[in-house]
Structures are given as C-alpha cells and as structure tokens.
Amino acid sequence: MSVHYSGIGMTSQRTRNRLIERLRAQGIQDEVALAAMNAVPRHIFVDEALASRAYDDVSLPIGHGQTISQPYIVARMIEILRNGMTLNRVLEIGSGCGYQAAVLAQVAKEVYSVERIHPLYQRAADYLSELQIKNVSLRYADGNIGIPEAAPFDGIIMAAAATHIPQPLLEQLAIGGRMVLPLGTQEQFLWLIERTEEGYCKTRLEAVRFVPLLLGKA
Ligand code: SAH
Numbered sequence: 001m002s003v004h005y006s007g008i009g010m011t012s013q014r015t016r017n018r019l020i021e022r023l024r025a026q027g028i029q030d031e032v033a034l035a036a037m038n039a040v041p042r043h044i045f046v047d048e049a050l051a052s053r054a055y056d057d058v059s060l061p062i063g064h065g066q067t068i069s070q071p072y073i074v075a076r077m078i079e080i081l082r083n084g085m086t087l088n089r090v091l092e093i094g095s096g097c098g099y100q101a102a103v104l105a106q107v108a109k110e111v112y113s114v115e116r117i118h119p120l121y122q123r124a125a126d127y128l129s130e131l132q133i134k135n136v137s138l139r140y141a142d143g144n145i146g147i148p149e150a151a152p153f154d155g156i157i158m159a160a161a162a163t164h165i166p167q168p169l170l171e172q173l174a175i176g177g178r179m180v181l182p183l184g185t186q187e188q189f190l191w192l193i194e195r196t197e198e199g200y201c202k203t204r205l206e207a208v209r210f211v212p213l214l215l216g217k218a
Pocket of ligand 1: 066067068069079093094095097098099100101114115116117120141142143144159160210211213214215216
C-alpha cells in the first residue's frame, strides 16, 4: 500500500501543533493524552483527497458508511479513561481505520481493538503496521462480545453508540477499571462506567454524536 506522507509533508507537525492548541482551548487538560494526539499523524488515516482536512476538528468519512472520530472526542475519551493513571491493557470497540487505536497505543501498554467491517479492519492493520505501532492487536469480530481471552481490561473505549452496555464488556472490565462509551440513538451521551469491588458506578457526561454499534460481523 502507499501511504500519503506527501501533500501535507513537512507542515504536518506544525498543523498538528495547532490542533493540540485547539484541543487545549476546548478543555482537554491531560498532557499525556495531548502528547499522544500530537504523536499520531491523523492524515495517514484518511483518504488522500481529505488529507488537507485531517487536522480540522471534525469527523471525516472513511467509507462503508463509517467515520474517523473527531480529534476532540478521541482526546476527551482517552482523558476520561486515563484519569491521570497509567493504562496497562485497553480494549477498543470499533477500530474503524485505526486512528484512536494508534493514539491509545501511545498511552497504554497493550491495546486490543475490534472491528466488524473486514475492509476497515484490513485498512487499520495496514496503517498501524506502516506507522510501526506494535502494541495494538486488531480483531475482526463483533465487539459486543469483547475479547474474553484477553480480559480483564483496565480500560474499555467504545467508538460506536449502543442502546445498552453489552454485558460481556461489563464482565471484561477489571475491578478498578474504567469504561467510556456513547449510549443512545437520536440523543446520545458519553457515559463513564467505573467498576469497584461493590459493582458498577455509572456517570453521564456530555452529549455526543457517534455511528451506531451494530450486531454481528459485516
Ligand atoms: N475508532 C475509530 C472510529 C471508527 S467509527 C477512529 O479512531 O476513528 C466506529 C466503528 O465502529 C466503525 O468502523 C464501525 O464499523 C464499528 N462498529 C460498529 N459496531 C461494531 C461492533 N459490533 N463490533 C465492532 N465494531 C463495530
């Protein structure tokens, strides 16, 4: 495959710096999350025709009716997930083209990411290997089931909106672990789920807009 370093080329680091400043202005405070956003060239993950918009704070189409998430929401979810701590093993549901997985790879020791659309799974694998990111393990599967054999996870991030939290994901969250996910259909909110010895503590956060979590593999 060919990776489009050209076009944006040398200016990409400067453009990325501007994105980081915008994220800061929007309220992202976690320096580790910001450094991770700064380290990953987002233009690699979008079609060449859209590369000039790669550092705008917008979601962009990646084909198959799906999108690459808006940088703000990627940074925000990682900030909430980290909560100032070091992450060991993280599960992402909905790899898409692999952008958030690449950012997560900068802040967690091991990342597992599940995608139900095979061409996207393949594309994510190509981009991550091109960027020589080695601590992400991609799976072509239905994320509703999670990855029982790799559990427990100290962080779980869902990049697609569900109507309810899939039970297997609750079970695969470590005690002391945190899950961040969008819930809802027309109206969606980000939720934080914290697992304690006693059970699960659920907190509703800001309004968001995600593609739906679907069932089964495509
Ligand atoms: N993490 C991506 C966001 C991709 S959009 C990024 O960094 O930009 C959400 C993705 O979730 C889509 O690719 C969609 O196919 C996927 N998805 C939806 N339902 C799913 C499911 N049940 N299992 C796995 N992936 C799913």
